[in-house]
Amino acid sequence: MANQLLEVKELSVAYGDVQALWDVSLEVEEGSIVALVGANGAGKTTLLKSISGLLHPITGHILFEGEDLVHLNTKHRVDKGIVMVPEGRRLFQSLTVLENLRLGAYLPKARADYDDSLERVFALFPVLKDRMNGKAGLMSGGEQQMLAIGRAVMARPRLVMIDEASLGLSPILTRTIFDLIVALNVQGTTVLLVEQNIHMALKICSKAYVMKTGHMVLSGTGGELLANDDVRKAYVGERGSRL
Amino acid sequence: MGSLVQVLTNGILLGSMYGIAAIGLSLIFGTMRIIFIAQGTMIVLFAYLVYWSFQKAGIDPYLSLLTVVPLAFVLGLGLFYLLFRKAAALEDRNVSLLLAVGLMYLIDNLILKAWSATPRGLNISYSSAMIVVWGLRVSWLRLALLGLALASAFVVYAFLKKTRVGTAVRAASEDMEATTIQGINSVWVSAISFAIGIALAGVAGVGMATVYSFDYQFGFVFAIKALVALALGGIGNVFGALAGGLLLGIIENLAAYYVGIAWIEIASYGVFMLVLIFLPQGLFGRRALVKKV
Numbered sequence: 001m002a003n004q005l006l007e008v009k010e011l012s013v014a015y016g017d018v019q020a021l022w023d024v025s026l027e028v029e030e031g032s033i034v035a036l037v038g039a040n041g042a043g044k045t046t047l048l049k050s051i052s053g054l055l056h057p058i059t060g061h062i063l064f065e066g067e068d069l070v071h072l073n074t075k076h077r078v079d080k081g082i083v084m085v086p087e088g089r090r091l092f093q094s095l096t097v098l099e100n101l102r103l104g105a106y107l108p109k110a111r112a113d114y115d116d117s118l119e120r121v122f123a124l125f126p127v128l129k130d131r132m133n134g135k136a137g138l139m140s141g142g143e144q145q146m147l148a149i150g151r152a153v154m155a156r157p158r159l160v161m162i163d164e165a166s167l168g169l170s171p172i173l174t175r176t177i178f179d180l181i182v183a184l185n186v187q188g189t190t191v192l193l194v195e196q197n198i199h200m201a202l203k204i205c206s207k208a209y210v211m212k213t214g215h216m217v218l219s220g221t222g223g224e225l226l227a228n229d230d231v232r233k234a235y236v237g238e239r240g241s242r243l
Numbered sequence: 244m245g246s247l248v249q250v251l252t253n254g255i256l257l258g259s260m261y262g263i264a265a266i267g268l269s270l271i272f273g274t275m276r277i278i279f280i281a282q283g284t285m286i287v288l289f290a291y292l293v294y295w296s297f298q299k300a301g302i303d304p305y306l307s308l309l310t311v312v313p314l315a316f317v318l319g320l321g322l323f324y325l326l327f328r329k330a331a332a333l334e335d336r337n338v339s340l341l342l343a344v345g346l347m348y349l350i351d352n353l354i355l356k357a358w359s360a361t362p363r364g365l366n367i368s369y370s371s372a373m374i375v376v377w378g379l380r381v382s383w384l385r386l387a388l389l390g391l392a393l394a395s396a397f398v399v400y401a402f403l404k405k406t407r408v409g410t411a412v413r414a415a416s417e418d419m420e421a422t423t424i425q426g427i428n429s430v431w432v433s434a435i436s437f438a439i440g441i442a443l444a445g446v447a448g449v450g451m452a453t454v455y456s457f458d459y460q461f462g463f464v465f466a467i468k469a470l471v472a473l474a475l476g477g478i479g480n481v482f483g484a485l486a487g488g489l490l491l492g493i494i495e496n497l498a499a500y501y502v503g504i505a506w507i508e509i510a511s512y513g514v515f516m517l518v519l520i521f522l523p524q525g526l527f528g529r530r531a532l533v534k535k536v
Contacts, residue, residue, distance in 0.1 A: 052424060078426025090421035092414045099410050106411065107426045155426060
């Protein structure tokens with residue numbers, strides 16, 4: 001069996017009385033890119049938030065390198081290397097680019113590597129270096145997405161979970177962002193990707209999961225799911241993007 | 244002309260108290276999203292402590308800054324964890340607001356019990372010392388107050404801009420969840436900014452003890468004044484809040500001088516409402532005190 005970095009086991013999560021996830025399981029192999037796809041409201045973001053510790057499950061386990069995280073808060077999970085790039089980027093708009101990056105490396109372990117991390121981020125996203133002292137909110141959508149990913153890289157993540165990286169971006173910028181995600185992965189960071197742009201996500205991932213109304217309904221390699229008629233009809237559409 | 248300059252000068256000096264209080268309100272609003280209505284009462288409480296340590300031990304009010312401000316900070320941390328920690332996490336801000344109202348009346352009445360309803364004011368050796376510059380008569384104590392206000396603004400500004408925790412405070416005031424996602428303990432960050440807000444009440448308490456006559460009911464009035472100052476200056480900017488305070492002081496003094504003392508409150512609340520209606524972001528703010536729908 002391959003070396004699983006993250007194992008989610010039969011996770012059930014509810015918002016108050018409304019259950020959002022039912023016995024969801026998922027595995028992310030170390031060094032891989034895993035895609036998580038499904039329609040709006042399928043529970044993808046809920047799953048990512050549960051893995052980050054922003055939401056707490058009713059039942060189930062989240063294992064990271066074999067250790068159960070369920071009782072750890074977000075801070076400790078970030079410290080272990082689980083970092084989320086949230087949907088809508090959620091940058092600190094009135095802060096500068098550099099301040100946003102600095103907050104990404106807030107915890108002592110990440111702070112110790114601050115200079116190296118910054119160099120790595122600037123190598124991946126040179127535009128951030130040029131915009132270093134500008135306000136994050138004044139950048140274009142593509143640049144903001146780069147900063148959101150860069151901020152996560154500053155935390156020295158083992159696993160980056162990216163929620164809707166291509167949302168609101170042009171096809172060309174989407175391709176750029178996807179190339180950068182692959183580059184990040186090649187450097188050794190494991191990636192869990194939630195995407196609306198299912199066609200692209202299935203192309204770069206080694207494994208993919210499909211969620212529907214809070215349940216995990218299908219999994220396989222990207223190629224298998226791309227070839228699956230149900231998946232194509234339901235999510236991929238004619239030209240790939242559902243946007 | 245000379246008298247107008249005198250009026251403006253008095254206004255600025257009077258307004259520096261409002262400014263300190265408004266900076267505190269602004270910090271607390273940043274992370275808790277409520278107008279901390281008990282701020283004025285906290286100021287009165289610290290004014291009593293300053294008064295008391297002067298009467299009992301002869302400690303100079305300005306010397307008691309060294310004890311009152313750290314004490315206020317620690318008290319702020321305690322109050323946050325004891326009272327506001329759970330409420331601050333709720334979507335509904337009303338719980339925090341009601342807690343603040345409860346805290347205000349509780350402390351008001353503790354003060355009444357401890358020090359009676361008699362108004363207090365300090366009479367120190369240099370209470371009436373004046374300097375005269377270019378024909379302007381300026382009270383030393385009020386000038387010192389302006390110095391305190393400026394120093395407070397600079398310290399808070401430097402903390403927010405130059406320190407790691409300060410940067411996190413600014414981040415949390417923009418997006419609490421995104422701050423948590425960075426691995427930052429946003430409860431601690433909120434506690435720190437609340438505690439600094441209360442520490443500023445400590446600074447203002449020293450000011451109040453030296454230049455005002457105060458009693459147990461004075462806090463609410465003062466909190467409302469600070470709120471007016473904050474609305475004038477605008478949220479999200481330390482020097483804006485200070486400027487709002489100075490401006491309110493000027494408005495009050497102009498009203499008193501040109502129209503009559505009875506018009507002070509009418510003028511300041513009139514301006515308050517006009518600003519909320521026509522300039523909800525205040526003069527220097529980045530964010531509206533009242534969200535536009």
